[in-house]
Amino acid sequence: QQQVKQSPQSLIVQKGGISIINCAYENTAFDYFPWYQQFPGKGPALLIAIRPDVSEKKEGRFTISFNKSAKQFSLHIMDSQPGDSATYFCAASETGANNLFFGTGTRLTVIP
Amino acid sequence: DAGITQSPRHKVTETGTPVTLRCHQTENHRYMYWYRQDPGHGLRLIHYSYGVKDTDKGEVSDGYSVSRSKTEDFLLTLESATSSQTSVYFCAISRGSNQPQHFGDGTRLSIL
Numbered sequence: 629q630q631q632v633k634q635s636p637q638s639l640i641v642q643k644g645g646i647s648i649i650n651c652a653y654e655n656t657a658f659d660y661f662p663w664y665q666q667f668p669g670k671g672p673a674l675l676i677a678i679r680p681d682v683s684e685k686k687e688g689r690f691t692i693s694f695n696k697s698a699k700q701f702s703l704h705i706m707d708s709q710p711g712d713s714a715t716y717f718c719a720a721s722e723t724g725a726n727n728l729f730f731g732t733g734t735r736l737t738v739i740p
Numbered sequence: 741d742a743g744i745t746q747s748p749r750h751k752v753t754e755t756g757t758p759v760t761l762r763c764h765q766t767e768n769h770r771y772m773y774w775y776r777q778d779p780g781h782g783l784r785l786i787h788y789s790y791g792v793k794d795t796d797k798g799e800v801s802d803g804y805s806v807s808r809s810k811t812e813d814f815l816l817t818l819e820s821a822t823s824s825q826t827s828v829y830f831c832a833i834s835r836g837s838n839q840p841q842h843f844g845d846g847t848r849l850s851i852l
Contacts (some may be wrong), residue, residue: 671830671843723838730782
């Protein structure tokens with residue numbers, strides 16, 4: 629059973645557009661929500677993370693929006709660039725546990 | 741990049757043979773993890789370690805064993821490889837439980 633559900637599976641965006649990837653979870657004990665970026669042949673790299681005490685976190689062109697009541701969180705990439713083309717994974721874990729549960733990934737393609 | 745080295749980077753072997761993958765870190769992080777990445781599943785935790793000689797099972801531990809005799813090294817062993825264990829294996833490290841995890845560049849393992 630997938631603990632974290634991610635959509636869409638793939639996404640094509642024009643350069644300069646906004647890319648939006650969504651994730652949902654059921655376990656209300658989750659309290660750490662990171663996003664990872666992965667390029668072909670490389671390991672996932674931590675992009676940005678949020679904890680449920682805030683509803684939004686922004687780092688440069690990347691923003692996480694968090695809706696605790698809906699048990700959903702999303703990644704927004706503003707002014708998307710061809711270099712952002714990669715696979716993005718959301719994940720979730722809870723304090724005291726060591727299992728980071730990943731979504732199934734979104735392959736983003738930014739067209740020049 | 742986090743100082744994580746996985747070896748080998750690629751391996752092809754036959755069903756029934758033993759296989760050992762190595763993860764070496766230079767960050768002196770306490771926690772180390774082994775994940776496997778498969779299409780449609782994202783990344784799933786196999787085993788993790790919270791100190792020298794201290795290990796525990798993850799979500800998909802059947803058919804795998806691990807050992808950690810030094811802080812810097814975490815080994816993953818497939819005692820008798822099966823075709824279902826064909827995957828890309830990633831090692832990750834973190835300072836502590838529920839802390840950001842940083843990944844190596846993976847080992848692509850094919851079992852024929």
